[in-house]
Amino acid sequence: MAYEDDDPPLSLHLPRPISEPHLRLDPLSLSAPSAVRHGSRAESERLASSQPELADADARLVIVGDPGRTDPHLQLAGNAVRTAKYSPFTFLPRNLFEQFHRVAYVYFLVIAVLNQLPQLAVFGRGASVLPLAFVLLVTAVKDAYEDWRRHRSDRSENNRAASVVDSRDSQFRTKRWKDVRVGEVLKVFADETIPCDMVLLATSDPTGVAYVQTINLDGESNLKTRYAKQETTSRPIGDAHPFAAGLIRCERPNRNIYGFLANMEIDGKRVSLGPSNIILRGCELKNTAWAIGVAVYAGNETKVMLNSSGAPSKRSRLETHMNRETLLLSAVLITLCSVVSICNGIWLGKHRNDLELSQFFRKRDYSDSGENYNYYGIGMQVFFTFLMSVIVFQIMIPISLYISMELVRLGQAYFMIRDTNLYDESSNSKFQCRALNINEDLGQVKYVFSDKTGTLTENKMEFRCATIRGRDYSSGKVPLQDNGGTHSVLVGDRIWKPKMSVKTDPELVALLQSKVETEQGKQACEFFLALACCNTIVPLVVETADQKQKLIDYQGESPDEQALVYAAASYGFVLIERTSGHIVVDVRGDRQRYDVLGLHEFDSDRKRMSVIIGCPDKTVKLYVKGADISMFGVIQKTVNLDIIRATETSLNAYSSLGLRTLVIGMRKLSRNDFEEWQSAYENASTALIGRGRLLRAVASNVERDLHILGASGIEDKLQQGVPEAIESMRQADIKVWVLTGDKQETAISIGFSCKLLTSEMTQIVINSNSRESCKKSLQDAVAMSSKLAAISPDSENILRGTGSSRIALALVIDGNSLVYILETELEEELFKVATVCDVVLCCRVAPLQKAGIVALMKNRTDDMTLAIGDGANDVSMIQMADVGIGISGQEGRQAVMASDFAMGQFRFLVPLLLVHGHWNYQRMAYMILYNFYRNAVFVFILFWYVLYTAYSLTTAISEWSSVLYSVIYTALPTIVVGILDKDLSRRTLIKYPQLYRAGQRDERYNLKFFILTMMDSIWQSAAIFYIPYLAYRHSVVDVSSLGDLWTLAVVVLVNIHLAMDVFQWNWITHASIWGCIVATVICVIVIDSIWMLPGYWAIFHIMGTGLFWLCLLGIIIAGMLPHFTTKALTEYFMPNDIQIARELEKYQKNAATTSEIPMSTLSQLL
């Protein structure tokens, strides 16, 4: 229930002041635009969400207290919930089915199957299936464990006890949750969890009020008020079944937790039911002894279950790029296989005549029938060779990469969650990683789309100033002293105090204390009474440590209202009690009871709410509060024009300070007026068709000819560190766009206060009401920006060295204009303008427009987009962006549920992107390249050897070693480095946000890098293969010994390659890299200790010779030489920013002591 924020511009009753296209270029532009532009009427009607009506066809009928008749065929879902995916029987097939959705796994499966054919059996059965089985097993165990946990929680959830009316004897009996059925009447006691969605029938409160905490549902901790209908609360609760005759007609189950549409027929009367009459599964009953309700949705059809879908699956950009390289590698693989099979064909052709007699081929089986043995002619032989070579070279596509990436992301997520810098003290929330596959995208973000309220600002409202009767009271500086007594209330011998106090204006306090009788004083009283009454706040009395004191905690759904009620309390109008029928307000020590005769809740069409109050002096008053534009339309304009004008001036002043404004009005209702309203209201609220519309009409009808009381200014406090965060992101070349539902003035002022806008910027403002004017505005803007771009080179020359050299542009655009731009051909123009602007502010945008703007950038550029928001209105934007971040703060949990990452504060974006994002990207990029390289080296070694085996695909490296190569020999170090290595320290990355640009430019992973790495891998494989080949050319060496040498050489070399690229060595890195080499040696020794294998004892024989060690040393040095040389060259002579920053880090101390004298290089050398 926010009043100004986050809703599209809707019904507006003021005549539109200006309707021509509006484009302003105002270099100084400190002045806010003088007039507010409004959307067209037609548009707002199109956008307006009129409440749908219930047709019988799509309604669910619930007969109260009779589950048998409600649901005779058991078609409705029972209350048992099932979040677990698998049962013991379906686990294996379903889990495998899900796992094989990955193309890579299918590839490996096909290869494993091919290998089982006798003609193609390259590896033994075990060795060929092992890697895939290992990967599948690990994933399956993980899935099974997760599912077991879900099973367990399902079971405990389903077996909880609920008190249900037994239809036979109308007694409450304990039943298990899973047995509860739709139509049954349940009783819930205080602090119990509600077992299913139920319509309230009665509560312990005689007026039928119940308070629920919805923290499980939407994360809001404050209490919400729910009402039972008067028609049902009055029934006696006894032995007789009181509700038997009721029939509830409600909408089908849906996931909207804020909406419910139903009506109830009881005693021939039809009563309408709304969201305030239903309590949802997962909520807890608070401050109410008991509540009775009838189950309408159960089990998986409850709103909480319908909302519990997992985070959307996204794919990281790096992974998309990686797939491109995977395709390239497949091409290389096919080339290698073709080369081998063609050579094999040529060899067979050349030796056609020798095959029969040569001992090593022996084409024919002489011992038996004399037929060919395992030989099918050259053509088939070539074909088989091709398939076999695919099997042999399969790890060119790294299977372990997929599982390594997941492990690395898991580790990265662990560190992000554990980072104390991402922990929010105030909301006690840790960083949450909801999506586990886009960690590295955080390092490449170019556009940040931010919501305003709750994201940039705290959404903790604080009353700052008021205008009463045109007079501005805004000098509130100090909170009133507690002992002043004006805002604490004596109840018996206890003192009740509001939980928070507000800075008060001394003049206003004086007015209320001494000059109540003046016209100004009366108005002020009415004003604060309106603030205290016209809301949906519930005061809760909380015990304190001090026996004599109790605190009043105002609970409500709207932070604005809370702020207003606290303000009223500070000025002596303390709201003490609220039921559905009356409120009690302590008016400066004098407790008064007001009857609440009617309440028109806030809706986004009217943009105001009103309450009809019966005062103790028997007068009936209507208090209205609402957004200024909607209020000025219903204020009596005939009198007090100067007051209205003065109020408007104050309002403009407030909004230019970034305050949220509300206008308060009232009207005394005559008896006639009231009766007229009452009958209209009753008709409307029981109407079957168009109820929502009718209620709105009733409200609009009574909310007219208002007498203006005044206006309030509420400060929407900026979150801590927002300006600094925005400055950092600007330096990091991240463009921040603010998308808000707020007014343009408020948006701009917030823009200034969070340093998004600066006074040097040129603002381009687009507010248009038609397609043509939009077009013109955009064209003007394009022209203007290109003109500025033409100027800037000169200015750059002049200003070189002074810092800002370019005229920065800021685009301010409103939702009305976007209506004509988004999804039309004008998008292209907007895109052009927006990309040249440094800052874009979109105000008055609807949730879907937010998503539209994100899509505009996402579809047109390759740049990574990030959306951050906290409310339900940001969900579509969060899901649309490449990376969606939810703020787990004041508003509900919906944004968090839709997000990929969730955190407590906007400023955490800086450590998240600049530090973790940078690290994640750098690590993942390196890991992917390294994995490609590592497997390619191995495959090329196999390939070189195949050239010397008559192309028959023998592998010198034992089959177990080739299987274990990527799983054990080289897997751990890359994972450890992928999780732990840091190119730069956190301090440096925060200090130089510019370092983030590396990720935006794809500096760490691109085609050039990939090709260089592949060339390096070819060189290294050649070194590994040919040095022993040439050294052992004429020797007695056997396959296994040479194979062991190659195995050890390749493992040592790739690990040393990794070691050379590690930025930071801590003990874990040391342990994993050197440990892995040792583990490999042990594995090779173990394999060579199995007498069954041909390589028995080979390793011991070859390790005993000096030649072996010389080869190993030679391989390492010769293999690493190119890599080392290029690394030394580029790092010194073509250093990138990261390299310089690393040096800075290392030599910081030196730099601090010795000044910037260029050091003599020679002295540096020596």
Added chain:
Amino acid sequence: MGDSTSPSDGPAEPRRKSKKPKYSRFTQQELPACKPLLTPMIVVTTFALIGIIFIPIGLASLSASEQVVEIVYQYDVDCIPEQSQNDKVAFIQSSVTNKTCTRTLTVPRHMDGPVHIYYELDNFYQNHRRYVKSRSDKQLRSKASEKVTTNCAPEATTSDGSVIVPCGLIAWSLFNDTYSFAIDSKTIEVNKKNIAWQSDKEHKFGNDVYPKNFQMGGLIGGAKLNASIPLSEQEDLIVWMRTAALPKFRKLYGRIETDLDANEQITVTIQNNYNTYSFEGKKKLVLSTTSWIGGKNDFLGTAYLTVGSLCLFLAMAFIVLYLLKPRTLGDPSYLSWNRNPDGHY
């Protein structure tokens, strides 16, 4: 993979305890670490060090290789009589032709005993996939597994189905040329003991496994085995079954335990039985001494010298480069946004 929070274990917990992550150097990724940088000093030192280490090693291995005395004699063509040169395969396959061939070799330099006798085959793909797979290690090891001939085809069983021991192509193709040596008609003893690996003799080839039905098929692949000697004693077979890594390979035939003096004339009597003619294979007899580097091989020494001198050269080149284009390490003015104040690309 998977969602981190399942709906049932949501934030149900009351807020009494802080969720603040515990601080540790590990979780904050602040473990003490060494951050190596490739400073000019390190680069030049590394190159120089490699050069300094590699060149002596290269020289040492070259000299070791130099000390090895090797006599290589290729006899495959030589030992075929003139009239059979056109059809070598028929000559070698025939059971009636006289395959003895006597030649004289001159010792070029003094050879210290023991002198190793090798046969060297070329173009013989002992690493061919069909070939390497065709053996049964189980059968070789114990009598109990005599019938395990799974991979031995096409030499698994005789035509009547009885098991061949040792089965498989490798054993079947056992090399069967023999050499005897004499100096001045005095026979030189050839020691054929301990030419195979001790580990193979003890654990891989059983002492209760005796050859059976061996070399009885239609095509004779190579040597026959004495059926009364267990496999663990058949050292020629054991040597042969250690299949060579490359198509050109040597295998140890035996040792001459005495020294051979320079310019001595050795008379070699070769029984040229083995058929390499069907696939244009070469056969050589090699007499060689050994050194710590193995046989005669100049490659490694040359390679070490090359790499060593390349590294020395690189060390020099880097010194020159560093002098020509000096750069202060960690100078912030090299940062791209400082070089290009605009900060945009």
